[in-house]
Amino acid sequence: MALIRxxxxxxxxxxxxxxxxxxxxxxxxxxxxxxxCVVGASGSGKSTLMNVLxxxxxxxxxxxxxxxxxxxxFDKDRRAHLRNRKIGFVFQNFNLLPRTSALENVELPLLxxxxxxxxxxxxxxxxxxxxxxxxxxxLDHTPQQLSGGQQQRVAIARALVNEPELLLADxxxxxxxxxxxxxxxxILQRLVRERGITVVLITHEHDIAEYGTRVVTVRDGRVxxxxxxQNRRDAAAERAALPxxxxxxxxEPAEAGAEA
Ligand code: ADP
Ligand code: MG
Numbered sequence: 001m002a003l004i005r006x007x008x009x010x011x012x013x014x015x016x017x018x019x020x021x022x023x024x025x026x027x028x029x030x031x032x033x034x035x036x037c038v039v040g041a042s043g044s045g046k047s048t049l050m051n052v053l054x055x056x057x058x059x060x061x062x063x064x065x066x067x068x069x070x071x072x073x074f075d076k077d078r079r080a081h082l083r084n085r086k087i088g089f090v091f092q093n094f095n096l097l098p099r100t101s102a103l104e105n106v107e108l109p110l111l112x113x114x115x116x117x118x119x120x121x122x123x124x125x126x127x128x129x130x131x132x133x134x135x136x137x138x139l140d141h142t143p144q145q146l147s148g149g150q151q152q153r154v155a156i157a158r159a160l161v162n163e164p165e166l167l168l169a170d171x172x173x174x175x176x177x178x179x180x181x182x183x184x185x186x187i188l189q190r191l192v193r194e195r196g197i198t199v200v201l202i203t204h205e206h207d208i209a210e211y212g213t214r215v216v217t218v219r220d221g222r223v224x225x226x227x228x229x230q231n232r233r234d235a236a237a238e239r240a241a242l243p244x245x246x247x248x249x250x251x252e253p254a255e256a257g258a259e260a
Pocket of ligand 2: 046
């Protein structure tokens with residue numbers, strides 16, 4: 001059974017006297033453990049699709065089956081309940097709380113969703129995830145003390161804290177340079193491989209889409225092509241081949257007895 005099955009999804013927005021048709025009969029299956037990259041021009045309906053997939057919004061018509069269950073008619077509360085248990089989100093702008101440590105940002109979703117974990121367990125889980133994304137030494141840093149790539153890694157750790165099956169990422173590398181983008185794609189590829197998470201990632205960059213297992217093109221609210229990636233890019237290998245950043249070089253130790 002596909003993790004996700006979308007059948008003839010339509011979504012229209014009413015803006016004054018005008019109706020905007022953002023999704024116009026979109027159908028798509030997503031298998032468990034796949035890494036699907038959705039590409040398309042601005043305005044093609046990618047974010048609308050993401051909002052429906054993420055149970056943030058409801059389609060105007062059509063069906064959304066999640067693990068075989070038709071969730072397209074679920075009300076707000078049922079959608080929120082399902083979303084908290086099954087879906088994690090990563091956004092272009094990271095959406096972290098300012099003046100709040102990385103650790104607390106990652107713990108935050110555990111305070112909702114009705115799972116009353118004891119504080120020590122919350123900390124441990126958040127710390128473990130931050131370590132998994134390479135930020136074990138930055139637990140107390142606030143977003144403004146972190147680079148964009150580091151903030152996105154905090155956001156990925158936060159998205160995983162409720163152990164979702166599905167990770168949705170809307171232009172997660174949109175604000176990052178190409179080197180940092182490779183690092184983020186490396187983390188996502190690893191999550192799919194090692195944890196069996198299913199990723200649906202939206203991008204308008206075709207080279208980013210080649211890190212996925214499948215590229216789905218959306219145009220005018222419909223799927224216009226859906227193809228397996230032939231020569232899949234390996235982010236870990238690409239990153240290993242990059243020269244180290246000067247910033248990553250450890251500073252020289254201060255000379256002994258140098259203090260005045
Ligand atoms: P993309 O993410 O591919 O750029 P969107 O899904 O954001 O596309 O938008 C698809 C279309 O729907 C656009 O024409 C956009 O203006 C319209 N749209 C999206 N969200 C809304 C909304 N909340 N209200 C009205 N129109 C919207
Ligand atoms: Mg968008």
